Amino acid sequence: MRQTALTRRAVLRGSTAVVALLAAGLPLRAAPGRVKLRLMATSDLHVNVFPYDYYRDKPDDTVGLAKTAALIAAARAEVRNALLFDNGDLIQGSPLGDYVAYSKGLKPGEVHPMVAAMNTLGYLCGTLGNHEFNYGLEFLGNALAGETFPTVCANVVKADGTPLVEPTRVFETTVVDEAGTEAVLRVGVIGFVPPQIVQWDKSNLDGRATTIDIVEAAMAHVPALRAKSDVVVALCHSGIAGGERRGGEENAALHLAAVDGIDAIFTGHQHLVFPGKDFDGIDGADARRGTLHGKPAVMPGFWGSHLGVIDLELERIGAGWTVAGFAVEARPIYERGADRKIVSKVDAVASVLAAAQADHDGTLAYVRQPVGETTAPITSYWAAVADDPSVQIVSQAQLWYAASLGADAGLPKLPLLSAAAPFKSGGRGGPDYYTDVRPGPVAIKDVADIYLYPNTLRIVKVTGADVREWLERSAGLFRRIDPAASGPQMLIDPDFPTYNFDVIDGVTYRIDVTKPSRYDKDGKIADEAAHRIVGLMLDGKPLDPAAEVLVVTNNYRAGGGGHFPGADGSTIVFEAPDTNRDVIVRYVMKEKTINPSADGNWRFVPWPAEAEVIFVSSPKADASSLPAGISVEPAGAAENGFAKYRVRLG
Known part of the structure; x- marks a missing residue:
């Protein structure tokens, strides 16, 4: 394959971008022959x-x-x-x-x-x-x-x-x-x-x-x-x-x-x-x-x-x-x-x-089609630290879909829960990689902004013990906060992908991040004795570990993606022909006007007020969407265009 001749000047221009050069060394011009x-x-x-x-x-x-x-x-x-x-x-x-x-x-x-x-x-x-x-x-x-x-x-x-x-x-x-x-x-x-x-x-x-x-x-x-x-x-x-x-x-x-x-x-x-x-x-x-x-x-x-x-x-x-x-x-x-x-x-x-x-051009016309309206902003700026509207709307739609299936679906009559995770939450995508849908018309592009992947909906049958372990696995997102430590402590493990931070709606629970994580980022048991999930309740009563429940999720999670307890492909009881994203579109179209405000079904166990807990998000993040019981205040700039926020509870 003949290419334009190599010149010393061209290589010198590119040399500042070179990241790696073996000790054997690649010279600026290879030797003749x-x-x-x-x-x-x-x-x-x-x-x-x-x-x-x-x-x-x-x-x-x-x-x-x-x-x-x-x-x-x-x-x-x-x-x-x-x-x-x-x-x-x-x-x-x-x-x-x-x-x-x-x-x-x-x-x-x-x-x-x-x-x-x-x-x-x-x-x-x-x-x-x-x-x-x-x-x-x-x-x-x-x-x-x-x-x-x-x-x-x-x-x-x-x-x-x-x-x-x-x-x-x-x-x-x-x-x-x-x-x-x-x-x-x-x-x-x-x-x-x-x-x-x-x-x-x-x-x-x-x-x-x-x-x-x-x-x-x-x-x-x-x-x-x-x-x-x-x-x-x-x-x-x-x-x-x-x-x-x-x-x-x-x-x-x-x-x-x-x-x-x-x-x-x-x-x-x-x-x-x-x-x-x-x-x-x-x-x-x-x-x-x-x-x-x-x-x-x-x-x-x-x-x-x-x-x-x-x-x-x-x-x-x-x-x-x-x-x-x-x-x-x-x-x-x-x-x-x-x-x-x-x-x-x-x-x-x-x-x-x-x-x-x-x-x-066809895509632009496609994504600009309105399907309904929202009365509240749908953002993911705080999805890793509080119950969040971008996750809430997914669960609302999934629960609506599952509840409307009827007897022909052959589902057992069990309590319905929904598992959903924040997909756009900064991280590798950068400080602009967040869902941000303003109140008003909701278009297909907005639904795609909320739910990025073409997953198809699945329902699994698991036990209350599985639900607890599922949430323990999710809680691996958080680093341990030492109540006795002085100085700033980063709350989120940057190596833990937020799409593995499942929030389960239909139950209420708290997460104690002063305890070590039970699971590592790959879903393997890290500490057999550790438990971060406390106060897990269904209908106001402690969730019975032996009780059976249905969890609406997606094909990736139900099939074993992320290595979540209770979700390995063997517990699937319903495989929907519809994508989770299409379910959200149909839900918004049916409701015409939605209110995706988070219901606060999960929160942190309070850490000491003097603990300096830091969370990284976009500098554009608006704290007004945070639910009661949690607040943030600016704590300076972070790397790669992000901003730091000090998280306070109570």
């Missing part, structure tokens, strides 16, 4: 083509493949040889994806707008992400059929044992060494997806496809791929986690790197950036240099926020090639200025926008 090969990748694009926030209905310079495309063009211009890959999660994750799946449809022969945009950029190969399965295998097949590049995945097989897509692919590409001599390089590519898709999308995959452990699949396929390749690239839609390998890991990239025969790894799924401080302290991962077990690896953010770049310096040894040096970086499309404002580093590429323009 050696080949410098640039590998680039996007990951977790989630149908973000335009730099646009459909939820807030305004431009957003922090997202969009059209912006990443400018980085791709610049990175290609710096070197002679460059290859572009994608690491999965393409077709779901924004209202554009839902518009195509639910409103417009995708017929055989039609090209998905995300795919159309990618087709303009010259991708060599891609892999599947877990969200590729959210709309079913037929929809996925139609989307993949429009690609001008192949997709590989080695650990998903159909019911008959044959691969769902090609496990591996070898590409022959013509490269130019530093002396100007051409050579043919064989690049082998293998892909992987979290094996948990069989739980998360059970309704779409049960009886049709299953998964294999990532490392086991690699060990089965890499030796043959290595024998046919000069360079082997792993597209691993799986994150980076430490600890001993046990098999079946959701985040297995570090363990994958230990497999012989792989030269470079693109990781994803976690919506983080590697190299970067998010991965400090993990044995085997060098978060500064960008290596996993010594091999170059990069995780390029999410929604188009970064371009992952791995530069390999290849040296010919006999009839083959060896990696003599490498460099790793994750190039961002924006940075945050000292005043917390977003500073765009690139302009959107017009040809990428044009490829998806018609569907972008």
